Amino acid sequence: MKTGLLYGIVASSKTRVRCVFCGVYIPKASKCIEQHTNGAKHKENIELMNENGICLLDDILHCKPCKQNLPEDESVTKHIEGEDHANWIAAMDDLVDGEFITLDAYLSCEKDEVFCEVCNSSVNCSLLSIEEHVNHINHRTNITERLKPLNGIFPVDNDDEVWCKVCDAYIDNTVQSILSHIDDDEQHMEWFSEIEDLIENQDVSIESFLTLEHENFAYCNKCQMEVMCNALNIESHVHSDAHLNQFGL
Ligand SMILES: [Zn+2]
Ligand SMILES: [Zn+2]
Ligand SMILES: [Zn+2]
Ligand SMILES: [Zn+2]
Numbered sequence: 001m002k003t004g005l006l007y008g009i010v011a012s013s014k015t016r017v018r019c020v021f022c023g024v025y026i027p028k029a030s031k032c033i034e035q036h037t038n039g040a041k042h043k044e045n046i047e048l049m050n051e052n053g054i055c056l057l058d059d060i061l062h063c064k065p066c067k068q069n070l071p072e073d074e075s076v077t078k079h080i081e082g083e084d085h086a087n088w089i090a091a092m093d094d095l096v097d098g099e100f101i102t103l104d105a106y107l108s109c110e111k112d113e114v115f116c117e118v119c120n121s122s123v124n125c126s127l128l129s130i131e132e133h134v135n136h137i138n139h140r141t142n143i144t145e146r147l148k149p150l151n152g153i154f155p156v157d158n159d160d161e162v163w164c165k166v167c168d169a170y171i172d173n174t175v176q177s178i179l180s181h182i183d184d185d186e187q188h189m190e191w192f193s194e195i196e197d198l199i200e201n202q203d204v205s206i207e208s209f210l211t212l213e214h215e216n217f218a219y220c221n222k223c224q225m226e227v228m229c230n231a232l233n234i235e236s237h238v239h240s241d242a243h244l245n246q247f248g249l
């Protein structure tokens with residue numbers, strides 16, 4: 001983040017300067033400018049710019065999502081509270097949720113595109129382009145490959161099916177049926193929500209269990225010991241005195 005004293009401060013008249021980010025005028029005296037640029041509101045506006053795709057071009061603020069320049073007297077805070085901007089951000093968050101697409105570089109104005117991690121490619125940052133991208137079969141396939149090892153899904157001898165270790169169930173080996181198993185199968189989702197609840201903040205890892213077909217154990221990093229990877233055993237482990245003692249409780 002750029003934080004130079006005069007970052008965002010532009011000349012306005014003989015006696016005043018303007019802070020572009022806050023949309024306010026300040027007396028042209030180093031002391032006043034310093035006080036303003038050290039203020040919490042000013043710093044918050046700079047942070048919000050970096051989270052909202054608002055860039056400083058020369059001495060005007062440009063909002064990339066809204067494709068418009070902000071009027072002189074409009075602060076960053078005021079702009080992002082506007083309906084158009086807020087709607088765009090909400091729609092975008094919705095669209096990229098769970099899609100391994102990162103907006104950070106776009107929103108901080110480093111890049112004009114967003115990045116899809118699973119496809120290892122840049123995507124034009126419009127709602128339409130991203131919607132097309134996430135629905136494309138190549139992206140769905142890459143997402144499936146990324147999610148399999150996080151969900152305990154393994155290939156079997158016959159290529160027509162895959163095996164879900166968590167549910168001990170066979171699933172058609174198609175992108176659609178694997179994704180719908182991961183996202184919609186009740187038993188599958190329940191297993192994850194129950195186990196994840198139990199191990200939250202307990203430093204117990206289930207990664208090897210999910211990625212290695214023949215691994216039957218979760219691993220407690222605190223106690224440095226294996227625990228059978230099912231809700232009953234993990235529950236009794238995380239409630240055991242030996243485990244709790246590791247936390248100094
Ligand atoms: Zn300011
Ligand atoms: Zn905007
Ligand atoms: Zn992709
Ligand atoms: Zn399953």
Ligand SMILES: [Zn+2]
Nearest residue numbers: 220222223243
């Ligand atoms: Zn433990």
